[in-house]
Amino acid sequence: MARGERRSTIVDVGRLAGVSTKTVSRALNGEPHVSEDVRLRVKAAADTLNYHPNVMAQSLVRRRSHLIGLVYENPSPSYVVELQTGVLDRLKGERYRLVVIPVASVAEREGEVVGLLRSAALDGVVLAPPASDSARILADLTAAGIRFARIAPTQSLEAGPSNTIDDIGAAREMAEHVIGLGHTRIAIIAGDATHASSAQRMKGFKQAFKAAGLSIKAGQIGQGQFTRESGHAAAVALLSGPERPTAILAQNDDMAVGALMAAREQGLDVPGDLTIVGFDDSEVSQITWPRITTVHQPVFEMAHAAAEMVLDQLEGRKVTMRRDHPHTLCLRESSAPPARD
Secondary structure (H helix, E strand, O other), X not given: OOOOOOOOOHHHHHHHHOOOHHHHHHHHOOOOOOOXXXXXXXXXXXXXXXXXXXXXXXXXXXXXXXXXXXXXOOOOHHHHHHHHHHHHHHHOOOOOEEEEEEOOOHHHHHHHXXXXXXXXXXXXEEEOOOHHHOHHHHHHHHHHOOEEEEEOOXXXXXXXXXXXXXXXXXXXXXXXXXXHOOOOOEXXXXXXXXXXXXXXXXXXXXXXXXXXXXXXXXXXXXXXXXXXXXXXXXXXXXXXXXXXXXXXXXXXXXXXXXXXXHHHHOOOOOXXXXXXXXXXXXXXXXHOOOOOEEEEOOHHHHHHHHHHHHHHHHOOOOOOOXXXXXXXXXXXXXXXXXXXX
């Protein structure tokens, strides 16, 4: 806006569109009982005048901040980007804005999370794992009257609107793929133990091993934290053991990339000497070489649906309480039959 130029007001929009200021407000806010013709005229007038509603003023009048939070802990950059873009895509064109709230350790700070959300004056919040499984956070949000929706919870699904994925089934299918290639010396890099998905995926692996008559020994499991660095450290230890595995099942793609780095440092060919698979189908799994065989977890879609659930609650619409999202096995170049001895 040029210096001295007057900012357009809702009165100017109403005058140009030939309607009252109340009608302008209802049309721009997507409220019912406004004809499509009037809605289009108001929008055209607002565009012509470069008019933008004063969000702060609206918040004071309606006692709403029009802010929706996203709480997450997962350190994987690709996972976080998918979460954010999913929520933002659903909020596009709405009067709500996104506030991103990373929490270093939900397990250590779950008693503080809702206080943080209240201080930010959020109208609603999308909870990613492990916050989506925290009974304390769910109870505190309910008591505070903050609307919420959950991504990938594994328990108490009736506690609030939820978007689920079959972690057990997906992990079982991945392990079955690797076993089906002929591998029997298979190591596992587990994710952060405070995330319920880690236990779910381990359960799926164990089901596949048991069905194939294979056992999982303690020395075959490396502990990771869903980070590339932890995956690298776990893989170095696993590959340095007395019986080197011919395949590694990593519980997410970042740890799989860390394992790929460790394999190259030891002069191992992937997949010639070592098969490596991941979980998530994050961007990093598609840009490494070889590209990583993984499970596509629809993070974007779950985040988009969770934002929809929060909006439906805030706008008084019918809320879908549960959506089950499908997973897909993505077979790529990092998996192959074991080399013959």
